[in-house]
Amino acid sequence: MPVVEVRRVAGRTAFRLGRHSVSGQLHPRTWLVCLVLAVASFLVFSAGIAIGDYPLGFVDVVRALAGGGDSYALFVVQELRVPRSVVALLVGVALGMSGAILQTITRNPLASPDMIGITHGAGFAVVSGIVLGFGSGLGTQVLGLAGGFAAALLVYLLAWRRGTTGYRIVLIGIGVSWTCIAAIDYLMTRAYEYEAQQAMGWLVGNLNGRDYDQALPLLIALLVLVPATLLLTRWMRVLQLGDETASGLGTPVQLTRFALLLTAVGLAAFATAAAGPVLFVALAAPQIARLLCRTSAPPPVAAALTGALLVLASDLVARQLLADAELPVGIVTGAFGAAFLMWLLARINRQRFG
Amino acid sequence: MVCVVALVSLCLISIAVGARPIGLGEIWQGIVQPGGSEIDAIIRDYRIPRTLLGLLVGVGLGLAGALMQALTRNPLADPGLLGITSGASFGIVFAIAVAGVTAVHGYIWFAFAGALLASTVVSLLGGLGNAGATPVKLAIAGIAMTFLLGSFTSAMVLSDAQTLNRYRFWSAGSLAGQPLEIITQLLPFLVAGTLLALASGPALNSLALGEDVAVSLGHRPRLVRLRGMLAITLLTGAAVALAGPIVFVGLVVPHIARILVGPDQRWLLPTAMLIAPILLLAADVLGRVVARPAEIQIGIIVVFLGVPFFIYLVRRHRLTEL
Numbered sequence: 001m002p003v004v005e006v007r008r009v010a011g012r013t014a015f016r017l018g019r020h021s022v023s024g025q026l027h028p029r030t031w032l033v034c035l036v037l038a039v040a041s042f043l044v045f046s047a048g049i050a051i052g053d054y055p056l057g058f059v060d061v062v063r064a065l066a067g068g069g070d071s072y073a074l075f076v077v078q079e080l081r082v083p084r085s086v087v088a089l090l091v092g093v094a095l096g097m098s099g100a101i102l103q104t105i106t107r108n109p110l111a112s113p114d115m116i117g118i119t120h121g122a123g124f125a126v127v128s129g130i131v132l133g134f135g136s137g138l139g140t141q142v143l144g145l146a147g148g149f150a151a152a153l154l155v156y157l158l159a160w161r162r163g164t165t166g167y168r169i170v171l172i173g174i175g176v177s178w179t180c181i182a183a184i185d186y187l188m189t190r191a192y193e194y195e196a197q198q199a200m201g202w203l204v205g206n207l208n209g210r211d212y213d214q215a216l217p218l219l220i221a222l223l224v225l226v227p228a229t230l231l232l233t234r235w236m237r238v239l240q241l242g243d244e245t246a247s248g249l250g251t252p253v254q255l256t257r258f259a260l261l262l263t264a265v266g267l268a269a270f271a272t273a274a275a276g277p278v279l280f281v282a283l284a285a286p287q288i289a290r291l292l293c294r295t296s297a298p299p300p301v302a303a304a305l306t307g308a309l310l311v312l313a314s315d316l317v318a319r320q321l322l323a324d325a326e327l328p329v330g331i332v333t334g335a336f337g338a339a340f341l342m343w344l345l346a347r348i349n350r351q352r353f354g
Numbered sequence: 355m356v357c358v359v360a361l362v363s364l365c366l367i368s369i370a371v372g373a374r375p376i377g378l379g380e381i382w383q384g385i386v387q388p389g390g391s392e393i394d395a396i397i398r399d400y401r402i403p404r405t406l407l408g409l410l411v412g413v414g415l416g417l418a419g420a421l422m423q424a425l426t427r428n429p430l431a432d433p434g435l436l437g438i439t440s441g442a443s444f445g446i447v448f449a450i451a452v453a454g455v456t457a458v459h460g461y462i463w464f465a466f467a468g469a470l471l472a473s474t475v476v477s478l479l480g481g482l483g484n485a486g487a488t489p490v491k492l493a494i495a496g497i498a499m500t501f502l503l504g505s506f507t508s509a510m511v512l513s514d515a516q517t518l519n520r521y522r523f524w525s526a527g528s529l530a531g532q533p534l535e536i537i538t539q540l541l542p543f544l545v546a547g548t549l550l551a552l553a554s555g556p557a558l559n560s561l562a563l564g565e566d567v568a569v570s571l572g573h574r575p576r577l578v579r580l581r582g583m584l585a586i587t588l589l590t591g592a593a594v595a596l597a598g599p600i601v602f603v604g605l606v607v608p609h610i611a612r613i614l615v616g617p618d619q620r621w622l623l624p625t626a627m628l629i630a631p632i633l634l635l636a637a638d639v640l641g642r643v644v645a646r647p648a649e650i651q652i653g654i655i656v657v658f659l660g661v662p663f664f665i666y667l668v669r670r671h672r673l674t675e676l
Contacts, residue, residue, distance in 0.1 A: 006571065063649055108428060108429070108430060109428075109490050109493055109494055110428055110430040110431070110497060111430065112491055115430055134618070141544045158665055159668075159670055167429065168668060170429055170430060170663060171429060171609060171664075171668045174429075174430065174605065174606070175606070175661040175664050175665045176661075177660070177663050177667075178602050178605075178606075178657050179657055179660060181657070181659060182653065182657035185653065185654050186650075186654050189651070204508075227518065268522060279501070280501045283497065284498070284501075288492055327509065328512075331505045331508050331509050331512075332505070333505075334501040334502065334504055334505030334508075335501075335502055335505035335506065335509075337498075337501065338498040338499065338500075338501040338502035339498075339502060340506070341494065341498040342495065342498045342499070342502070345479050345480065345491060345494065345495050345498070346479060348491075
């Protein structure tokens with residue numbers, strides 16, 4: 001009796017560990033895609049450290065990372081570029097995974113933290129902090145985090161009527177999200193010009209000048225939430241079959257949905273608090289990953305890696321595109337992610353798949 | 355029936371209320387036998403075009419939103435999802451920054467052209483592959499197009515302060531300031547779109563039962579989708595070009611209509627068509643009254659007026675999923 005048994009069943013690869021205790025399905029393509037994405041992310045991450053107004057060779061980068069080399073290179077690498085790239089990486093991972101969870105539990109490819117109120121709740125908290133001076137001592141990070149969680153809690157409570165459904169969460173989410181958008185618009189028209197500019201600078205989503213103050217809370221959040229998501233993936237797949245089927249299969253539907261929602265909200269809120277609302281990543285990354293892996297639901301790990309690659313590459317381009325200024329990363333993510341997504345769709349149209 | 359009465363009285367209120375209140379008798383006189391008085395001029399040049407615009411834009415957005423949600427079978431779909439709103443925005447920024455158009459009325463055709471172009475590309479990508487159109491593909495293609503054009507627009511706006519100022523004026527969304535001639539020029543598109551939309555009710559009903567059922571009932575899904583997308587483009591393109599991106603109306607009104615009359619598209623489409631202008635005109639009137647004599651942007655009022663009602667309905671009723 002082998003310890004691991006791998007067999008092809010009905011055109012799929014299944015595995016079984018031990019005698020009967022653990023079994024499941026292998027999806028080799030997903031593993032391959034994850035590997036390629038991880039390697040690509042690492043390359044772009046390294047390139048992001050080496051490329052800039054003060055170009056560094058590979059040797060310089062390695063030496064500076066180890067704490068050697070001349071003091072200027074040391075400063076550029078350790079104080080400026082590494083923290084920024086780390087924030088970009090973490091934000092991408094968090095948003096990609098958050099989007100994958102939300103799209104799976106609502107069974108809606110358009111669901112993302114931007115659509116159901118988390119991002120704009122954070123935005124409203126930060127803008128009202130800037131314009132009304134309300135709790136401004138807390139700083140944008142705490143305000144953004146609190147706003148994101150408060151909006152999500154409001155959505156959940158309003159959607160609760162003897163339990164929630166994914167559909168009701170989506171509808172209430174739209175309402176809350178648009179209320180926050182309108183409130184932001186209203187505050188912006190009432191604000192002084194310098195306040196409006198400050199708020200606008202935060203609202204476009206920016207990695208400029210981000211350092212370990214932003215990276216550390218996000219990293220801690222990810223260390224908790226990513227393993228939690230991976231543990232919950234099992235139930236997430238079942239929940240995708242619909243509430244009735246899932247509870248028929250013995251899944252505690254309400255509890256699972258609450259736990260998944262909590263992780264998704266946490267990931268999105270921490271990412272938004274660190275970098276501002278970087279739109280589109282949470283929506284596009286899961287779909288790009290799904291099309292690459294050819295699975296029916298967005299795969300969370302591949303989505304997280306896609307998100308990381310998207311934000312890292314966009315940040316690199318945003319820094320290089322204009323000679324005298326930097327574009328906010330959010331603008332480049334939109335152009336990049338959208339173009340890639342459309343190319344994937346066009347290719348699929350030709351290949352009769354999807 | 356209730357909707358029709360509400361709509362007619364709102365039209366009258368919309369003509370009457372403003373920085374200079376006008377009595378009902380004066381309105382009657384101003385419409386039936388206009389003289390040269392100041393009040394007649396206000397009615398003819400400002401209040402009527404504005405009310406008419408609210409009516410038309412509301413009809414357009416309400417219908418287009420209901421169609422869009424039926425075609426993509428997605429509750430998050432808004433009429434701008436085919437890339438229409440972002441196409442129109444891009445057209446306007448292009449007109450200002452590259453083509454050097456300065457007259458406000460010149461923008462409108464650029465906006466309309468941008469909307470048409472964007473929705474054509476999205477329809478090709480999401481609707482006409484070998485594997486056929488699926489609601490999911492259409493939605494994804496649309497949202498990708500929206501963000502692609504949105505990025506270009508923001509990049510152009512950020513790099514040019516003058517463009518930003520003019521663009522902001524349009525993007526705030528307003529029913530004020532369009533003369534009657536412009537409205538009548540775009541009217542044929544709106545009428546054509548409305549007829550196309552109302553005609554697709556039965557076909558959409560059978561499409562909701564699934565592609566195979568629709569085919570067996572004698573409908574051609576591809577044709578139905580194409581017709582629907584054409585109607586959406588005409589309606590939203592004209593509405594957005596005239597009044598700026600007031601998209602929220604088209605997102606939330608179809609849900610309200612669905613809760614009130616159920617999922618039958620033959621009822622849902624006309625209901626959405628009536629509720630949207632009610633919401634829009636009510637918001638416009640309220641915006642004029644709340645901060646008199648200044649005004650609050652209609653986009654903001656629509657949200658604060660519509661969302662509480664929407665959430666109440668969502669909580670109150672059993673929902674029919676799309």
